[in-house]
Amino acid sequence: MIADGELAGALERVRAATGTREADATLVRRLAVEGSAAQLAAGRERRAAAEELFAAMEDGGFELDPGAIDRLNEPSAQHR
Numbered sequence: 530m531i532a533d534g535e536l537a538g539a540l541e542r543v544r545a546a547t548g549t550r551e552a553d554a555t556l557v558r559r560l561a562v563e564g565s566a567a568q569l570a571a572g573r574e575r576r577a578a579a580e581e582l583f584a585a586m587e588d589g590g591f592e593l594d595p596g597a598i599d600r601l602n603e604p605s606a607q608h609r
Contacts, residue, residue: 536557
């Protein structure tokens with residue numbers, strides 16, 4: 530029995546979505562292992578995307594318009 534209501538609810542949602550009948554401890558362990566792997570992969574993908582963007586900028590294949598970026602970041606642009 531899980532004493533943490535939020536964790537118990539999350540486990541029940543996983544069980545409902547996947548049909549798993551794993552014990553709480555087994556399910557928590559599996560989700561932690563898979564979740565950490567997913568987070569590490571996402572971090573690698575973000576770094577690779579940033580490196581590609583910087584390479585494109587250095588090669589002149591990506592034009593950056595600082596004025597346009599400033600206009601997008603103006604408070605008035607948020608309400609358009």
